[in-house]
Amino acid sequence: MDKEVELKVSAQEVKLIFQALGKLPFEEVYDLIGKLNDQVNDQVNDQSK
Structure with a gap:
């Protein structure tokens, strides 16, 4: 598996x-x-809390 980057x-x-x-x-x-879409949605949802 490839190493993940942020x-x-x-x-x-x-x-x-x-x-x-x-x-x-x-x-x-x-x-x-x-x-990518999942990650963006997770961040947007976290920011709206």
């Missing part, structure tokens, strides 16, 4: 990352999109 990016940068991933073939990036 990145800190702005909300605007996250949007740009998702836009860029959306231009790639879905079958190549759907797992990554899901993983």
Whole structure:
């Protein structure tokens, strides 16, 4: 398994990352999109508490 890394990016940068991933073939990036989306949602939910 690859070593995990933690990145800190702005909300605007996250949007740009998702836009860029959306231009790639879905079958190549759907797992990554899901993983990133889960992490973003967890952080947004934690901040709203």
